[in-house]
Amino acid sequence: MVDPGAGPNEAALAVAARHALHDEEQVAALATGNLEDEGDVARARQLVDRCAACRELHQDLEAIGGALRAGARFTATAPRDFRLTADDARRLGGTVSTRGFLARLRGSLVGIARPLGASMTALGLVGLLVGSASLGGAASAPLSVDSTVNGSPAAPGENNAGTRSVSPLSSDRSVALGPGATPEEGAAKAGDPSESDGDPGRSPAALLLGGSLGLLAAGLILLGLAFRRGRRDRAPA
Amino acid sequence: MEDLRATTVTDDPVQRRDLILLERAREGDLAAFNDLVVCYQDMLFALVVRMVPDRDSASDAVQEAFFSAYRNLAGFRGGSVKSWLSRITINAAMDAQRLKKRRPADPYPELEDDTWQPPADASADPVTTSLTAERHRALNNALAQITNDQRTAIVLYDVEGYDYAEIAEMTSVSIGTVKSRIHRGRLALRGLLVERMDLFRG
Numbered sequence: 001m002v003d004p005g006a007g008p009n010e011a012a013l014a015v016a017a018r019h020a021l022h023d024e025e026q027v028a029a030l031a032t033g034n035l036e037d038e039g040d041v042a043r044a045r046q047l048v049d050r051c052a053a054c055r056e057l058h059q060d061l062e063a064i065g066g067a068l069r070a071g072a073r074f075t076a077t078a079p080r081d082f083r084l085t086a087d088d089a090r091r092l093g094g095t096v097s098t099r100g101f102l103a104r105l106r107g108s109l110v111g112i113a114r115p116l117g118a119s120m121t122a123l124g125l126v127g128l129l130v131g132s133a134s135l136g137g138a139a140s141a142p143l144s145v146d147s148t149v150n151g152s153p154a155a156p157g158e159n160n161a162g163t164r165s166v167s168p169l170s171s172d173r174s175v176a177l178g179p180g181a182t183p184e185e186g187a188a189k190a191g192d193p194s195e196s197d198g199d200p201g202r203s204p205a206a207l208l209l210g211g212s213l214g215l216l217a218a219g220l221i222l223l224g225l226a227f228r229r230g231r232r233d234r235a236p237a
Numbered sequence: 238m239e240d241l242r243a244t245t246v247t248d249d250p251v252q253r254r255d256l257i258l259l260e261r262a263r264e265g266d267l268a269a270f271n272d273l274v275v276c277y278q279d280m281l282f283a284l285v286v287r288m289v290p291d292r293d294s295a296s297d298a299v300q301e302a303f304f305s306a307y308r309n310l311a312g313f314r315g316g317s318v319k320s321w322l323s324r325i326t327i328n329a330a331m332d333a334q335r336l337k338k339r340r341p342a343d344p345y346p347e348l349e350d351d352t353w354q355p356p357a358d359a360s361a362d363p364v365t366t367s368l369t370a371e372r373h374r375a376l377n378n379a380l381a382q383i384t385n386d387q388r389t390a391i392v393l394y395d396v397e398g399y400d401y402a403e404i405a406e407m408t409s410v411s412i413g414t415v416k417s418r419i420h421r422g423r424l425a426l427r428g429l430l431v432e433r434m435d436l437f438r439g
Binding site for chain 1: 242244251270271275278279280281282283286292296299303304307308310337360371372373376391395396397398416417419420421423424427430431434437438
């Protein structure tokens with residue numbers, strides 16, 4: 001509190017001393033509309049309401065903000081002509097046509113990326129289904145042949161898979177060697193997978209599966225790129 | 238390369254004109270690019286000279302911005318040509334500020350801003366016009382004396398009307414830093430203008 005008996009200078013000094021403790025930045029932030037926290041806004045408001053110097057500062061800052069915004073309507077004349085000469089253009093953009101061509105090419109590639117990616121993905125999925133079905137068929141067919149060859153068709157309810165390997169690899173090998181093959185021949189043949197006709201790594205179904213996986217991956221990559229590009233183009237400049 | 242007129246649907250005739258000129262410039266038409274230069278050179282110079290108050294440096298920055306725009310025509314991704322040019326120019330102005338900072342022996346001269354034109358719709362009252370011009374001159378002089386970072390933030394926010402997020406992206410700082418540069422910059426302006434605040438009050 002200012003002593004009522006003090007002179008005007010002392011009163012002003014007391015006000016100035018009190019104001020010196022106030023956070024001017026908070027008042028400035030309030031004037032700029034930069035305060036988000038409710039507590040900060042309330043504190044700044046309190047300063048403006050209770051302190052004459054803070055109030056004056058707030059008013060001045062608002063006036064400066066208004067003058068700055070009004071100044072936007074002032075225009076200045078460029079002191080020189082900034083148009084490019086043919087020499088400038090040659091120096092800067094000698095490759096404009098090349099770059100234009102590349103950009104055009106990239107644009108057209110981007111244009112077909114989405115449909116191409118979708119087609120490749122669909123083809124890849126179909127290939128995967130067909131390949132899986134073929135491989136599944138190839139795996140189950142030798143099993144039944146084998147059962148017949150050994151002269152003991154699986155009895156209903158008998159766990160055939162438990163006594164024989166369910167692996168299509170071993171079934172195929174049994175068939176390829178034939179019933180007359182000796183165990184040594186079989187072992188030698190089994191030891192060299194590259195010689196096996198039934199190696200799924202070489203079968204058309206496995207090739208189809210591999211190709212389809214590749215197609216699917218390429219399609220998904222293309223779709224991803226097209227999607228990213230689309231999002232970037234939709235973003236404001 | 239996409240057809241900009243096809244990808245950007247706009248009813249704004251100015252933007253449509255800009256996109257047509259830009260499309261032609263991308264096809265190698267220098268005259269079309271120069272038409273864009275003529276349309277925007279004053280506006281961009283006014284923007285740069287607020288950020289770089291030395292007129293020669295500001296001119297160089299604007300010229301560099303147009304060079305850069307010509308080199309990067311293929312990089313235009315649609316939207317507003319004016320915004321695209323403004324962003325390139327702001328980058329050129331910030332480069333000019335950095336160059337100026339490296340040569341502190343060459344201080345900013347006082348702004349001889351007689352070339353500033355008052356708003357076309359300003360009141361015909363000569364007293365008001367004179368007061369507005371005087372206020373503008375005082376403000377520009379004060380702006381020239383605050384730090385580059387504060388000036389850039391204030392010009393982009395108050396004069397050019399960008400929002401905090403856009404300024405943060407353009408100047409590669411956080412939104413909080415942008416806000417603090419703006420209100421500290423205004424405080425600094427008030428400190429410089431404290432003797433002349435009567436021009437701004439009421």
